[in-house]
Amino acid sequence: xxxxxxxxxxxxxxxxxxxxxxxxxxxxxxxxxxxxxxxxxxxxxxxxxxxxxxxxxxxxxxxxxxxxxxxxxxxxxxxxxxxxxxxxxxxxxxxxxxxxxxxxxxxxxxxxxxxxxxxxxxxxxxxxxxxxxxxxxx
Numbered sequence: 001x002x003x004x005x006x007x008x009x010x011x012x013x014x015x016x017x018x019x020x021x022x023x024x025x026x027x028x029x030x031x032x033x034x035x036x037x038x039x040x041x042x043x044x045x046x047x048x049x050x051x052x053x054x055x056x057x058x059x060x061x062x063x064x065x066x067x068x069x070x071x072x073x074x075x076x077x078x079x080x081x082x083x084x085x086x087x088x089x090x091x092x093x094x095x096x097x098x099x100x101x102x103x104x105x106x107x108x109x110x111x112x113x114x115x116x117x118x119x120x121x122x123x124x125x126x127x128x129x130x131x132x133x134x135x136x137x138x
Contacts, residue, residue, distance in 0.1 A: 010056040017060025025066060031057040032072050032090070040083040047083070055089040062093030070094060070102055077122045084118070091122040095129025103132050 013031075016024045031054055038050050058076070061069045076082055076090035098106060109115060109123045127135075 009053050013053070013056040013060040014063070017063035020064055020066075025064060025069070028057050028060055028064075029069050029072050032061075032069075032076050034076070034079060034082050034086075040081075051083045051085055054083075054086045058086065058089035058093045062096040065097065067097055067099060067102070070097055073097070077126070078119055080116055080118065087119075087122050088125055091126040092129055095126035098126065098130055100132060100134040103127065103130070103135055107135055 013028060016028060034054075035050055038047055040047050040051065054076075058073065061073065073090045073094040077087050077094065079087070094102070094106070106123045106126050110120050110127065112120070
């Protein structure tokens, strides 16, 4: 970009999600994949742009309501090398989309004390998005 050019990717992603544009679902889901050549531990314009676009892709998928993306979102949450902000955005979207079975899977991941503490924390964030009686103890 040069001068006063603006990258409207974030806005476009959210609009696609709110409109539930089926023809774009695959493309937006593909944006979740962490670029292997981006080092999120070193802030730069490249890392920030990647983080922002991928976070908005997560947000858009949460609006979409299509449960076919749950596995892709879980992959992001489970990746300890990914940007923490992207992982949290994926967890929020996951919680918004989760059906009862997915909520139970998330709860199992939270309860697994052998799991990575940061990952478990993100799954708790996901649980807060959709309270469910299905998770209530008997």
